[in-house]
Amino acid sequence: MSKEELKARLEELLTSPVFEEGAEWTTVAVDPAGWGGVARQLRSTDGLDFDYLFCVTAVDWKTHFTMVYHLTSTLHRHVLVVKIKLDRERPEVATVSDVWKTAEFHEREAYDLFGVVFTGHPDLRRLFMTDEWKGWPLRKDYEDPVNMIKL
Amino acid sequence: MIEEIGTTEQGDLVVNLGPQHPSTHGVLHLVITISGETIKKVEPHLGYIHRSIEKMCESLSYRQFIYVTSRMDYLSSHINNHGCALCVEKGMQIEVPARAKVIRVLMDELTRLASHQLWWGAMAMDVGALTPFFHAFRERETINEIMEETCGARLTMNYMVPGGVMADLHPNFQKRVKAFISFFRDKINEYDELVTGNVIFRSRMEGVGYLSPESAVAYGCTGPTARGSGVSCDIRKLYPYEVYGQLQFDEVTATGGDCFARYMVRMQEMRQSVSIIEQLIDNIPEGDFQAKTKAVLKLPKGEFYSRVETARGEFGVFIISEGGTTPYRIKFRSPGFSNLSALDHMARGYKIGDLVAIMGTLDLVIPDIDR
Numbered sequence: 001m002s003k004e005e006l007k008a009r010l011e012e013l014l015t016s017p018v019f020e021e022g023a024e025w026t027t028v029a030v031d032p033a034g035w036g037g038v039a040r041q042l043r044s045t046d047g048l049d050f051d052y053l054f055c056v057t058a059v060d061w062k063t064h065f066t067m068v069y070h071l072t073s074t075l076h077r078h079v080l081v082v083k084i085k086l087d088r089e090r091p092e093v094a095t096v097s098d099v100w101k102t103a104e105f106h107e108r109e110a111y112d113l114f115g116v117v118f119t120g121h122p123d124l125r126r127l128f129m130t131d132e133w134k135g136w137p138l139r140k141d142y143e144d145p146v147n148m149i150k151l
Numbered sequence: 152m153i154e155e156i157g158t159t160e161q162g163d164l165v166v167n168l169g170p171q172h173p174s175t176h177g178v179l180h181l182v183i184t185i186s187g188e189t190i191k192k193v194e195p196h197l198g199y200i201h202r203s204i205e206k207m208c209e210s211l212s213y214r215q216f217i218y219v220t221s222r223m224d225y226l227s228s229h230i231n232n233h234g235c236a237l238c239v240e241k242g243m244q245i246e247v248p249a250r251a252k253v254i255r256v257l258m259d260e261l262t263r264l265a266s267h268q269l270w271w272g273a274m275a276m277d278v279g280a281l282t283p284f285f286h287a288f289r290e291r292e293t294i295n296e297i298m299e300e301t302c303g304a305r306l307t308m309n310y311m312v313p314g315g316v317m318a319d320l321h322p323n324f325q326k327r328v329k330a331f332i333s334f335f336r337d338k339i340n341e342y343d344e345l346v347t348g349n350v351i352f353r354s355r356m357e358g359v360g361y362l363s364p365e366s367a368v369a370y371g372c373t374g375p376t377a378r379g380s381g382v383s384c385d386i387r388k389l390y391p392y393e394v395y396g397q398l399q400f401d402e403v404t405a406t407g408g409d410c411f412a413r414y415m416v417r418m419q420e421m422r423q424s425v426s427i428i429e430q431l432i433d434n435i436p437e438g439d440f441q442a443k444t445k446a447v448l449k450l451p452k453g454e455f456y457s458r459v460e461t462a463r464g465e466f467g468v469f470i471i472s473e474g475g476t477t478p479y480r481i482k483f484r485s486p487g488f489s490n491l492s493a494l495d496h497m498a499r500g501y502k503i504g505d506l507v508a509i510m511g512t513l514d515l516v517i518p519d520i521d522r
Contacts, residue, residue: 057482068469070469101370
């Protein structure tokens with residue numbers, strides 16, 4: 001499916017989606033409240049079939065967080081990038097580990113390093129850091145005088 | 152804290168495998184719940200060599216950060232460097248000279264061979280055959296020597312840089328690669344004779360660790376792990392980069408979904424890599440090995456993603472740039488991380504002895520998972 005066709009399909013599916021221009025892949029912004037439902041639709045709608053979540057990234061923009069989900073379909077080979085803007089004080093978004101199993105690990109990583117809370121996640125614990133670790137290492141304001149590597 | 156040994160409420164035994172266990176090939180820690188010898192749950196505990204490479208990269212320039220990536224999947228360090236170089240080149244729109252493209256592909260495939268050789272030796276060792284390990288290391292040593300001559304390193308290469316490769320090929324390169332290929336062609340058959348047909352080996356591998364194609368996709372498995380379940384996911388074929396689009400090679404898949412299928416995929420991939428090297432070794436174009444680039448690289452504001460196929464699967468580099476000399480945020484999508492997440496699903500219901508075989512066919516490299 002070409003980028004225009006994909007856009008047209010998404011406009012049918014989502015209520016007034018906001019697309020980001022100039023990116024390599026079709027990029028759409030999704031409201032955090034509706035993400036769980038949108039994810040299920042993207043996964044199961046015929047013609048879209050986004051069955052493979054290949055990258056989950058959290059970004060700290062100092063004023064807010066952005067979750068970036070890279071999706072593709074093993075059937076149609078089109079790629080979609082979903083961006084979700086989160087409040088920096090209370091970063092909360094629904095889990096998609098029930099839609100794509102791989103998200104379970106990726107979301108734990110984002111929780112561990114950024115402190116993003118995924119509601120409904122079956123096992124939201126630290127992944128790399130020890131259980132008693134304080135703070136969220138990949139946040140921009142994280143300071144650790146002992147372990148930090150700065151050049 | 153995890154008790155060294157314990158029991159659950161249902162009376163199942165909870166045991167620790169690793170972090171210091173030879174079959175985990177590094178510091179992977181698994182907490183296994185078993186009922187008798189049957190696995191009920193496998194829970195990986197990560198982070199023993201987590202260095203937060205993504206955070207380090209945020210204070211490293213676009214020339215420097217590539218050096219750190221060799222330390223992730225150290226068996227595919229060329230390919231890691233390659234993915235990063237491609238991402239920077241995409242952002243800066245650098246056109247890589249034809250010679251550099253071919254050198255890169257040659258190095259990638261030699262790396263894939265070396266990685267699969269090590270996997271083959273270690274895999275056989277995991278299930279109790281020690282001899283293959285020495286066979287594999289003998290061949291791998293030849294590749295390492297070829298690499299050493301050109302790159303000056305044997306493991307952490309740092310050879311591919313934005314714009315091309317760091318130095319031109321050593322004058323001996325073609326001669327030695329050709330000698331290696333003619334020698335190794337027969338060796339793969341010897342590998343098959345030694346291990347593939349072995350009854351004990353087959354009984355350890357066949358029907359063990361089944362992964363369905365649907366689960367492989369759901370867990371985000373890539374590389375030989377997913378291809379063993381019949382999922383087509385070779386980035387070299389699907390999204391060709393460098394000269395892969397012009398080469399004749401097959402994407403190897405198997406339909407079994409068990410350990411043996413994954414084993415066979417890697418064995419066939421070695422043959423494909425040999426064929427790719429043969430196609431290119433006499434056709435290295437003359438010219439520059441590096442494009443002219445500025446001393447200080449600045450990526451324009453934006454987001455750039457590159458995907459390459461390492462020996463373990465899809466490696467992704469996601470750079471978010473604010474227009475400066477260092478990345479604002481960098482994310483590495485490592486193949487081992489997603490492949491490992493399927494381990495629990497694959498191991499449930501099998502015996503504890505099978506777990507080592509399943510882990511072996513996932514070909515885990517722990518620094519790649521921990522990053």
